[in-house]
Amino acid sequence: LEIRSAIRLERGISMPDAAASSPAQAPGTRRAGADTGSLQALQCLSRASDLFGQSKDGAWQAKAAAEWRTLRQVQGELETEKGQAVFLGTSLAATVRKCIHLGDRRSANKLRDKFHISERRFAWLVLNALAEIKDWDGLEAF
Amino acid sequence: MATLPNFELGPLPLGLIREEGRRQLLDALDTRRGKKVLVLDPRISGFLRFVAEVPLLREHGVEQLVLLDTNSLAQNGIRSVVYLVRATIDNAQTISKQIRNTAREAKGVEFGVFFLPARSHVCEKVFAEEGVFGDIHIGDYPLNFIPFDSDILSLELPSSFKDVVVDGDKTSLHAVASALLQLQAMYGAPSLIRGKGPGAAVVKDMLVRMQQELGSQAPVPGEGAIDTLLLLDRELDPITPLMTQLTYEGLVDELLGISNGTVQFDVNGGQRQKFALNSSDQVFHELRDLSFAAVGPELGKRTKGLRTDYQGTKGPDRSIAELKQFTSQLKSLPHITRHINMAEAVSTQMRRRSLRARVHVEQLLVDGRDVESCCENIEEMMCSGMDLLTVLRLLCLVSLTQGGIPKRHCDGLRREVLHTYGHEHVLTLASLQAAGLLKRQEGARSNFAAVRKAFRLLVEGLDDAVVPPLDAAYTYSGYCPLTARLAESALRPQGWTGLEDALRLLPGPHFEVKPTAYSQEASPAETPEPATPAAAASGSLGLLSRPGSGTGMGGGAGAFANLMRLGSSFREAPSTGATSKQHKTVLVVFIGGVTFAEIAALRWMASRPGSNCNIVIATTKLINGNTFLSSFIDGNLRQGMAESV
Numbered sequence: 001l002e003i004r005s006a007i008r009l010e011r012g013i014s015m016p017d018a019a020a021s022s023p024a025q026a027p028g029t030r031r032a033g034a035d036t037g038s039l040q041a042l043q044c045l046s047r048a049s050d051l052f053g054q055s056k057d058g059a060w061q062a063k064a065a066a067e068w069r070t071l072r073q074v075q076g077e078l079e080t081e082k083g084q085a086v087f088l089g090t091s092l093a094a095t096v097r098k099c100i101h102l103g104d105r106r107s108a109n110k111l112r113d114k115f116h117i118s119e120r121r122f123a124w125l126v127l128n129a130l131a132e133i134k135d136w137d138g139l140e141a142f
Numbered sequence: 143m144a145t146l147p148n149f150e151l152g153p154l155p156l157g158l159i160r161e162e163g164r165r166q167l168l169d170a171l172d173t174r175r176g177k178k179v180l181v182l183d184p185r186i187s188g189f190l191r192f193v194a195e196v197p198l199l200r201e202h203g204v205e206q207l208v209l210l211d212t213n214s215l216a217q218n219g220i221r222s223v224v225y226l227v228r229a230t231i232d233n234a235q236t237i238s239k240q241i242r243n244t245a246r247e248a249k250g251v252e253f254g255v256f257f258l259p260a261r262s263h264v265c266e267k268v269f270a271e272e273g274v275f276g277d278i279h280i281g282d283y284p285l286n287f288i289p290f291d292s293d294i295l296s297l298e299l300p301s302s303f304k305d306v307v308v309d310g311d312k313t314s315l316h317a318v319a320s321a322l323l324q325l326q327a328m329y330g331a332p333s334l335i336r337g338k339g340p341g342a343a344v345v346k347d348m349l350v351r352m353q354q355e356l357g358s359q360a361p362v363p364g365e366g367a368i369d370t371l372l373l374l375d376r377e378l379d380p381i382t383p384l385m386t387q388l389t390y391e392g393l394v395d396e397l398l399g400i401s402n403g404t405v406q407f408d409v410n411g412g413q414r415q416k417f418a419l420n421s422s423d424q425v426f427h428e429l430r431d432l433s434f435a436a437v438g439p440e441l442g443k444r445t446k447g448l449r450t451d452y453q454g455t456k457g458p459d460r461s462i463a464e465l466k467q468f469t470s471q472l473k474s475l476p477h478i479t480r481h482i483n484m485a486e487a488v489s490t491q492m493r494r495r496s497l498r499a500r501v502h503v504e505q506l507l508v509d510g511r512d513v514e515s516c517c518e519n520i521e522e523m524m525c526s527g528m529d530l531l532t533v534l535r536l537l538c539l540v541s542l543t544q545g546g547i548p549k550r551h552c553d554g555l556r557r558e559v560l561h562t563y564g565h566e567h568v569l570t571l572a573s574l575q576a577a578g579l580l581k582r583q584e585g586a587r588s589n590f591a592a593v594r595k596a597f598r599l600l601v602e603g604l605d606d607a608v609v610p611p612l613d614a615a616y617t618y619s620g621y622c623p624l625t626a627r628l629a630e631s632a633l634r635p636q637g638w639t640g641l642e643d644a645l646r647l648l649p650g651p652h653f654e655v656k657p658t659a660y661s662q663e664a665s666p667a668e669t670p671e672p673a674t675p676a677a678a679a680s681g682s683l684g685l686l687s688r689p690g691s692g693t694g695m696g697g698g699a700g701a702f703a704n705l706m707r708l709g710s711s712f713r714e715a716p717s718t719g720a721t722s723k724q725h726k727t728v729l730v731v732f733i734g735g736v737t738f739a740e741i742a743a744l745r746w747m748a749s750r751p752g753s754n755c756n757i758v759i760a761t762t763k764l765i766n767g768n769t770f771l772s773s774f775i776d777g778n779l780r781q782g783m784a785e786s787v
Contacts, residue, residue: 060556061568068565091564115561124525 045069067115071095074114078107092117093125100129146192147403147420152292153727153756154367158328159295162705163193163285167226170256170283171202174222179206179215181240183227186258188402189288189298190226212239216247225255226283229262238272245277253278259286259317286321287760290403291420294741295760297321301773302762303376303734306341307577308774314762315341318733319348322371325729325760326353327705330366331657332729336632339375340650341733346373350655361706363657369726370755372632376734378648379624380579381542381590383770384535385504386497387739388606388619390437391419391430394484395738395766397491407487417480425477431742433606433616437485440609444478495532499523501619503536507543508621509600510591516540517551521558530563531768534570538579538771545588552582566776573774589647596644597627614743624648626743629730633747633755726755735765 049065075087075095082102087095092115099108112122130138149157171178180199182190187209196207205220210233215223223244227233241253253274257265260282269275287295302314322345326332331353337346353360376383387396394400398407406416421427425444429437451468454460492498503519506512520536537555541547547555560567574580594600599622601615608616614630615622631641638645638652645652730744741759748757763769 060553061572064557064560064565064568067560068568071565092561094564117561121525121558128527 042069042072045072070114074111096122096125097129097132100126101133145418145420145422147289147291148422149289149292151421152758153725154293154329154729154758156289156292156295156758159287159289159325160193162328163288164198166283166285167194168198168202170226170254170281171199171204171224173279173281174203174224174252174254176221177203177205178222178224179208179220180204181208181210181215181223181225181227181237183225183233183258184209185228185298185300186226189290189296192288192290192403193285210236210240212236212243214243214247215240216244216251221250222252222254225253227255227257229257229260229265231264231268234265234268235272238269238274241274241277242272254281255279256281256283258283259321260284284324286317286324290764293421293745293758294764295325295758296764297760297762299762300735300765300769303770304573304577304773306734307377308573312344315344315733316348318731318762319345319352322349322731322760323352323356324705326361326366326368329368331361331363332366332368332371333364333656334369335371335373335655335657336637336653337371337373337375338628338638338645338648338650338652339373339378339733341375341377342373342731343651343653345731345733346653346655350657353657359706367727368729368758370633370728372629372728372730374625374628374730374732375650376732377650378628381508381539382618382623382625382740383735383737383765384539384542384767385508385618385621386501387617387737387766388434388501389430389617389739389742390432390434390485391426392617392737392739392742392766393434393488393492394419395764396768397488397495397497398484400738400764405484407484409483410486415480415483423477425474425481429481430738431617431745432609433611433619434485434488435607436609437481439607441478441482441485444474448472448475448478500532500536504539505620507536507539508594510543510594513540513544513548514551517548517555521555524558524562530559530567531771533559533563534574534580534771535767538574541580543588543590544583545586545590546581546583548583570775573776574771577774579774593624593644593647596647597624598622599624599627610749611746614746616746617739617743623737623740623743625732625736625740626747629744629757630747633728727758728755729758729760732759732761735763735770736761737766738764 045065045068049062049069071092072088075090078087078095078099079085082104084102086098090098092111096108096111096117099105099111108126111117117125127139149155149160171180187207199207204224208215210225210227225237227237237255244251255269255278257280261280266275266280269278269280286297288298290296297314297317299314299317305311305314335346335349337343387393391400394405398405400419403420404416404418406414409415419426419430429440432440448471451471454464454468499519500523503516506516516536517540520533520540523536524533537547537559546552556571559571571580599615601613601620601622604611604613604615604620606616606619613622614626617623617626632638637654642652732740736759744757744759747753748755
């Protein structure tokens, strides 16, 4: 029952999230970093994480929800920093890729450390992202 | 282009269902007078062509066909609107909005809402809450099974498996039972019902109860065209749909996607092709169930055959008859070209999506070897941008074959899914877990190894390309679908006797019912009537006025009697044409979906020398691994995914 309620709550927050992600697909239509449901979404995610944590085998879901919360927070900061509304509502992998596309290796490295992305996986992400923007010099330097 | 299958060629003349469906659709349309707009639920619009074509709808006053949304229909200058929708709350709300929007701009528009297959109280309540209940005429459109081919019936309920297993929602099981009851009214009741699995048992109980409620009206078991009913539950075998189908039709479905019996793909030149895939295409009819490995050589043989025939016609001493025969063969040429194009498109996709690597992992997993390297492989696939559904298929396959994902990989793989495809998929993973498809290994090993052994699921050294194939396992290149083995053993004369130990490895009870004439169990208040189809078909007033309790067929007893009358001529003379009595007709029902490769395995079984049965397949939905798992992804997310593609 605990899980059910947690999931329902989770569903509730995935709605504003879905709403937030659709403008994100059309960059420029939304002011960077100004996600209306942002604060609310973060609160919901914290609560979901708590609820999952209380249930019997919701430990990994609790961790996932907490991690999601951190991701959203970081994405919000990145959007304000870059002045581009391209991060919120995307996955961690997409966020790293975007950072590379924008030529910001420092943020990408920060993401790697914060979310414990394995070296191998991170190398894959960076290489793919560099190849996508045809940054052959960057590729060679990597 | 949109060629329909020839429904009369199969073991049961399914054209009857089509005719009945068409008649009722036209009746529904005719309840509204004059020119009208027909508004369709997107879930219905795809398969409606199996029932009625657009020109026919036009004859009955349909000026416009639109998909359901909330936009006002007033500007069309139309006086009446007919909706054809599934009974869901979302639909009822959308319709209410559209009706209000339309009514604001135009007065006096008539609205008729027809629910498929029957209305629900919730929808009526929504209409009442939205304040439009008084403005609309509500009706049922009792179309249950939709004939997809001469031997395939589908209810088109895509989320049936998930509804039952995760949400405990048994609506779809009720839908199966009432659809079977309707089918029995048309084609007669079977003399033997056999089945296995929790859902199958529920359907059987419902069906038997519904029959008893009909009392003397029910068709007499064993007198109709259906001899045996076999109920199989997807819960018995969730593994097969996760594997890549390797028959021609199956692979086309996996890689190009077959939707409502049609396929769309790009030919090398970049031009888009769309055509119907069913048994009316002779070339496809012969090739569809072969292993893809055998399709190339077979197509080659056919083109070569044509060439030698052509050279044969050049001699001066050819008779007109011979020339005629050759030209009739030439007619198959466009079909052959089409299939060469399609086989090419499949091969291109195979290379692009690194299908070989995927199939290799699947084969290792069902064999129970190298699980470690499989987990690493899956992780690698995520890195290289494999799509979510493929990855989920493989993860579930690991879990189901090994009794859980090995501990040291589980957390990492789960995290990787969230990182790559978005944290919102924590919901997807949770519902897969709730369905038992994905879990962490906790001590207890899976009994899959025992099942594999008991049912001989792996066949070593099988050459897929041999025509005709030697074992049903050709459909998945050496792995035989469990459902096929279950059906094979169920159709032996001794049935499942002797297999009890093996059957106990699988979830749910197995059962065998030999229904006797249900009339004996009818309520004592009723005067016993001869329970012959003729009596029911004559439809005495007393019978018709009896309330149809719980038949779930919308129209109740009246509608049932009607169907009985329709099928009566057929049931009284069961041994006509193709259904000679040397062959038993078996209806195999897959509750929770069936893949094309599984159908191929069953057809292969029925076509073997010494087989004495014809098989008709009924299912809740034709599925492949992707469509099977996509019902586990939350509706909102699914929409987001579709947009981002």
